[in-house]
Amino acid sequence: MIVEFGHFALVLALAVAFVQSTLPMWGAYRRNTALMALAEPAAIIQFLLVAASFAALTYAFVVSDFSLSLVVQNSHTLKPMLYKVSGVWGNHEGSLLLWSLILALFGACAAWFGGNLPPTLKARVIGVQGMIGLAFLAFMLFTSNPFLRLAEPPLDGRDLNPLLQDPGLAFHPPFLYLGYVGLSMAFSFAVAALIEGRVDAAWGRWVRPWTLAAWIFLTIGIGLGSWWAYYELGWGGFWFWDPVENASLMPWLLAAALLHSAIVVEKRENLKAWTILLAIMAFGFSLIGTFIVRSGVITSVHSFASDPERGVFILLILAVFMGGALMLFAFRAGAMEAKGVFAMVSRESALVANNLLLSVSAFVVFIGTIWPLLAELFFDRKLSVGEPFFNAAFSPFFVGLALILPIGATMPWKRGLVRQSLRPLIPVAVLAFAVGVLVWSMQTGRTALGPVGVVLGIWVVFGTLVDLWSRTGRGPIGGRLARLTRLPRADWGKTTAHAGLGITIFAVCAMLAWKVEDIRVVPEGGSFPIGDYQVTLTKVEQTQGPNYYTTLATMEVRRGDRLVATLQPEKRVYPVQAMPTTEAAIDYGFLRDIYLVIGDPQAGGGWAVRSYIEPFANWLWGGVLIMAFGGFLSLSDRRYRVAAGASRRAAAPNAMPAE
Amino acid sequence: MKRIVLALALCLAPVAPAFAVQPDEVLADPALEARARSISRNLRCPVCQGESIDDSNAAISRDLRLVVRERIMAGDDDAQVIDFVVTRYGEFVLFNPQANGANLILWLAGPALLLMGGVVAAVYVRRRGQAPAVEAGLSADEEARLRDLMQK
Numbered sequence: 001m002i003v004e005f006g007h008f009a010l011v012l013a014l015a016v017a018f019v020q021s022t023l024p025m026w027g028a029y030r031r032n033t034a035l036m037a038l039a040e041p042a043a044i045i046q047f048l049l050v051a052a053s054f055a056a057l058t059y060a061f062v063v064s065d066f067s068l069s070l071v072v073q074n075s076h077t078l079k080p081m082l083y084k085v086s087g088v089w090g091n092h093e094g095s096l097l098l099w100s101l102i103l104a105l106f107g108a109c110a111a112w113f114g115g116n117l118p119p120t121l122k123a124r125v126i127g128v129q130g131m132i133g134l135a136f137l138a139f140m141l142f143t144s145n146p147f148l149r150l151a152e153p154p155l156d157g158r159d160l161n162p163l164l165q166d167p168g169l170a171f172h173p174p175f176l177y178l179g180y181v182g183l184s185m186a187f188s189f190a191v192a193a194l195i196e197g198r199v200d201a202a203w204g205r206w207v208r209p210w211t212l213a214a215w216i217f218l219t220i221g222i223g224l225g226s227w228w229a230y231y232e233l234g235w236g237g238f239w240f241w242d243p244v245e246n247a248s249l250m251p252w253l254l255a256a257a258l259l260h261s262a263i264v265v266e267k268r269e270n271l272k273a274w275t276i277l278l279a280i281m282a283f284g285f286s287l288i289g290t291f292i293v294r295s296g297v298i299t300s301v302h303s304f305a306s307d308p309e310r311g312v313f314i315l316l317i318l319a320v321f322m323g324g325a326l327m328l329f330a331f332r333a334g335a336m337e338a339k340g341v342f343a344m345v346s347r348e349s350a351l352v353a354n355n356l357l358l359s360v361s362a363f364v365v366f367i368g369t370i371w372p373l374l375a376e377l378f379f380d381r382k383l384s385v386g387e388p389f390f391n392a393a394f395s396p397f398f399v400g401l402a403l404i405l406p407i408g409a410t411m412p413w414k415r416g417l418v419r420q421s422l423r424p425l426i427p428v429a430v431l432a433f434a435v436g437v438l439v440w441s442m443q444t445g446r447t448a449l450g451p452v453g454v455v456l457g458i459w460v461v462f463g464t465l466v467d468l469w470s471r472t473g474r475g476p477i478g479g480r481l482a483r484l485t486r487l488p489r490a491d492w493g494k495t496t497a498h499a500g501l502g503i504t505i506f507a508v509c510a511m512l513a514w515k516v517e518d519i520r521v522v523p524e525g526g527s528f529p530i531g532d533y534q535v536t537l538t539k540v541e542q543t544q545g546p547n548y549y550t551t552l553a554t555m556e557v558r559r560g561d562r563l564v565a566t567l568q569p570e571k572r573v574y575p576v577q578a579m580p581t582t583e584a585a586i587d588y589g590f591l592r593d594i595y596l597v598i599g600d601p602q603a604g605g606g607w608a609v610r611s612y613i614e615p616f617a618n619w620l621w622g623g624v625l626i627m628a629f630g631g632f633l634s635l636s637d638r639r640y641r642v643a644a645g646a647s648r649r650a651a652a653p654n655a656m657p658a659e
Numbered sequence: 660m661k662r663i664v665l666a667l668a669l670c671l672a673p674v675a676p677a678f679a680v681q682p683d684e685v686l687a688d689p690a691l692e693a694r695a696r697s698i699s700r701n702l703r704c705p706v707c708q709g710e711s712i713d714d715s716n717a718a719i720s721r722d723l724r725l726v727v728r729e730r731i732m733a734g735d736d737d738a739q740v741i742d743f744v745v746t747r748y749g750e751f752v753l754f755n756p757q758a759n760g761a762n763l764i765l766w767l768a769g770p771a772l773l774l775m776g777g778v779v780a781a782v783y784v785r786r787r788g789q790a791p792a793v794e795a796g797l798s799a800d801e802e803a804r805l806r807d808l809m810q811k
Contacts, residue, residue: 235714242709270787343788352784356776364769371756371765379761384703386711386754393769521682599681608682 003068006056007147010097013049013104014137016042020107020130024123028195036123040111043126046133047101047108054088054101057146061088067153070094070146076159076576078547086170087160092294092310093146095173099290100136102174102181106210107133110185117206124192125185132184135317143310159576162548168228176221176248180286182214183251186258187283187325190276194328199276199336204266207279209635211262215255216631222248223624234582234597236612238511238620241390246369247289250362254282257358260351268340268348268413271355273333278359280325285362287318292369343415350408354401361397368393402456402505405498406463410470424466432458446513453509460502468495489637497630504623507616516613523606531613533594534558540598540607548572550583553598553607557587569598593617680713681721686728695728698740702727703752711754723752 020042027035060068061084064077074091075084083090089098107129114122140146163169189207193199225248230238239245258278264271291314342348368385375381406428410421436455443450471487472480518530527536536556543552551571557564567585574581587594592615599608680699686692696713702723704715712720712727723744730740744752758766 237714240709338787341787342784344784348787349784352780356773356780360769360773360776363772367765367768371762375761375765381761382749382751383756383762384709384751384754385756385765386701386703386709388701388755389765392755393766397769397773519680519682519685602682 002056003060003065003147003149006053006060007145009049009056010053010137010141010147013046013053013100014134014141016046016049017130017134017137020046021127021134024130025127028120028123028127031120033119036119039123039126039130042130043104043107043111046130047104050097050101050104050137054097057094057097058085058088061085064157066155066157067149068146069148069150072150072154072157074160075157076547077156079160079165080546082167082170083160083165086164089173089177090160090164093140093144095177096136096140096144097146098174099177099181100133100140102177103129103133103136103184106181106185110188121192121196121203124195125188128188128191129184132188132321135320139310139313139317143313159547159574162572162574162577162579162581163232165574166228166232168224168232172221172224172228174221175217175224179214179216179218179221179255180248180251180289182210182217183255183279183283183286185210186214186255186279187321190279191325191328194276194325194332197332197335199265199272201266201269204262204264204275207275208259208262208266211255211258211279211282212631212635215252215259216628216635218248218252218255219624219628219631222252223621223628226624227621230617231584231586232581234584235610236515236517236584236595236614238617239508241368241387243292243369244289246365247285247292250285250365250369251282251289253358253362253365254278254285257355257362258282260354260358264348264351268342270338270340270342270348271352272336272338273329274355276333276336277329278355280322280329281359284318284322284325285366287314287321288366290314291318340414342413345411345416345418345421347408347411347413347416350404350411353404354408357397357401357404361394361401364393364397365390398505399452399456402460402502405460405501406467409464409494409498410467424470425463428459428462428466431462432456443514449509450513453506453513456509457502457506460505461499464495464498464502468492490634493630493632493634493637495630496633497627500623500626500628500630502623503619503626507620507623510616511614511620514615518611520609521602521604521606522609526606528609528611530611531592532559533564533613535596535609535611537607537609545572547576548574551598553596553609555585555596555598555609557594557596565594567594567596569596571598571600588618590618591616680724684721684724684728686732691728691731694737695724695731698731698737699724699727701754702741702744703754705748705752712752723748 020039023035024039024042027033027038057070059065060071061075062081064071064075064084066072070091070093074087074094079087087094089095107126110122110126110129114125117125186207189203189210193203222245225245226238229240230236258275261271261275261278265275291311294310294314340348368389371385372383375383406425407421410424412421432455435458436451439454440448440451468487468491469480469484471491472483474480516531518528520528522528522537524537524540527534529535534557536558538554538556540551540553543550549572553569555567555569557567565587567587569585570583572581572583573579582597582599584595584597586596592613595612595614597610599610601607680696686695699713700711702712704710704712704717704720704723706717706719707715710720712723726744727740730743735743741753750757756762756765
């Protein structure tokens with residue numbers, strides 16, 4: 001009964017989305033207040049209906065209702081509760097429902113927090129959001145209905161892919177979807193502004209919090225996925241340039257570009273047309289990502305239930321929304337008049353360079369991802385594009401970004417002097433270079449990647465700190481420290497996010513350059529050295545978990561005489577899916593992770609053992625978290641809190657609005 | 660059964676957990692082994708999805724890893740080893756696409772776009788530097804909107 005209720009709610013949501021996407025748009029066109037006012041309740045009702053539907057599906061998973069075909073294929077009675085719930089979105093249909101839920105949530109947020117938007121803009125934003133919702137709800141109901149029943153329910157389900165039964169991966173997709181779908185708000189704002197024919201500083205201010213929120217979620221989502229790959233897949237890698245990873249990286253890069261260009265719109269009323277285009281493309285790449293994952297045109301290791309019919313449907317959605325938005329852009333972009341004037345050397349120019357590097361790097365990822373498809377279609381060549389290509393073609397853009405970042409960040413708006421901006425950075429450059437040379441000489445004969453990472457990391461982190469310090473003006477230290485605490489949160493956010501990027505760049509280089517690896521056969525009781533450590537395989541035993549069998553090894557890591565850690569790597573077999581997984585055991589440390597994997601028993605006795613020392617691994621996840629936290633600080637800045645304007649006005653009716 | 664491999668929507672990284680290079684494959688000379696590893700990291704397993712032969716569990720990957728080591732022991736340099744594999748399995752196994760023919764589009768697309776974008780950006784920035792400041796009052800459109808707002 002509850003399942004039918006969920007199904008029905010989904011159909012109703014489709015109808016509401018239809019109302020939401022048509023009447024408010026018509027109302028905004030005719031300046032009809034009553035029709036425009038429909039937008040808000042429609043968005044909220046759509047959200048409530050999709051939420052009810054999602055709750056019904058979750059209920060079916062929790063009670064293991066095997067009359068639902070989706071539950072049979074993705075669940076099992078023995079599965080731990082956490083994975084019964086995360087199994088809801090661990091499949092194509094359920095993840096689409098999650099996608100639609102978040103889409104509707106953002107639409108409802110626009111209704112709840114959009115109090116200070118002009119009525120026509122608000123009606124149009126919610127209307128466009130409704131159109132996207134309409135497309136995805138129709139897609140779900142017509143090609144991938146999660147509520148299909150089975151005539152003869154089986155006794156038990158087929159279980160969730162064991163690799164996905166992991167806490168890191170349980171929360172990875174919701175974050176990623178919050179990011180992808182969050183970009184739909186930027187898209188809706190862009191299309192609404194194009195229809196209105198007006199983009200001004202206020203528009204930039206409204207768009208930024210949504211983009212920032214989407215970017216934060218994408219950052220966390222990508223970080224979680226990368227962390228999961230690191231500890232779960234058993235060879236210590238964290239990024240594989242797989243098409244599906246690239247699908248999440250492209251919107252992230254464009255969202256980062258959009259964040260920066262929206263600042264220029266907001267503060268200087270420049271780059272308007274470009275910002276609109278970026279907002280359209282950022283969401284476009286989210287849709288392309290969806291297409292790549294769900295259509296199966298590009299072989300990825302993440303083989304989702306690929307189905308040509310679904311692929312065509314998504315391609316249709318992509319064509320309608322991108323085609324429509326870009327056409328609108330072509331007609332209206334000319335009307336976006338730039339206002340501010342700036343010199344060649346200025347913050348504006350630096351942000352133009354930032355946008356150029358970020359968007360071209362996104363394009364490189366894009367062409368690298370689809371090239372195998374294009375080459376096969378047009379040139380009859382079956383080929384692969386992998387890590388070496390991306391290392392060579394993509395990394396230079398990030399080196400360039402890291403190099404210009406501190407300079408651009410200290411540059412004043414409108415007009416600056418190269419000399420003036422560079423002067424406070426000279427000590428930083430000297431420090432970075434000196435430490436780089438030191439590292440280079442210490443690690444004789446290894447790849448230059450390590451020292452390069454050190455130089456870039458120090459340059460970005462300390463450069464951005466110097467920038468923050470220079471914001472406190474002149475005078476005695478005490479006064480400057482006091483001013484430091486009073487700086488707007490946006491400044492702190494900028495510094496934090498940039499420092500996080502510097503740390504991430506350093507950690508990526510360090511992990512790639514200084515990883516130590518060892519593969520060997522170890523008998524029970526045997527020991528071997530790796531780096532400064534001595535590892536002993538004390539015992540191997542066979543045991544059982546809730547829904548798997550496991551080979552559990554116990555290994556002791558010693559440094560000199562001191563016991564550093566006792567680790568228990570596992571090799572599990574999930575009988576329902578007949579799938580083995582490795583559970584690496586990791587001793588997390590500040591400067592290094594010790595990463596141990598147990599393999600198969602060998603014919604001549606003993607076990608295959610893989611061990612790694614991963615330098616600065618935690619700095620990578622730390623850097624990503626710091627980046628996201630910086631975004632959060634910026635988001636919490638009073639000036640961007642969406643409702644702040646409204647509440648302040650209520651408190652002090654005579655106060656002038658800021659700026 | 661294939662459809663059961665429903666990997667998660669946008670989860671990261673390859674699916675089968677690999678215990679790729681086996682201890683019995685490792686060459687005695689660490690320098691040669693390091694070469695073998697770096698070569699096999701750039702060769703794609705022909706039957707898996709996007710894994711290198713270094714990471715893959717498949718039998719054919721093991722065969723290829725052994726072939727790579729055989730060729731290295733026979734005295735081939737890195738390029739010769741790669742050619743040896745490519746002539747037998749096609750350029751599909753190369754993770755590093757050859758920079759020839761149509762592939763030049765792939766390799767040059769990024770730099771070309773950067774150059775073009777750079778020129779457009781430079782022209783735009785120059786023009787913004789010379790444009791007269793449009794501070795003088797409100798446009799007719801803004802005037803109308805202001806009136807509109809004042810009347811409310």
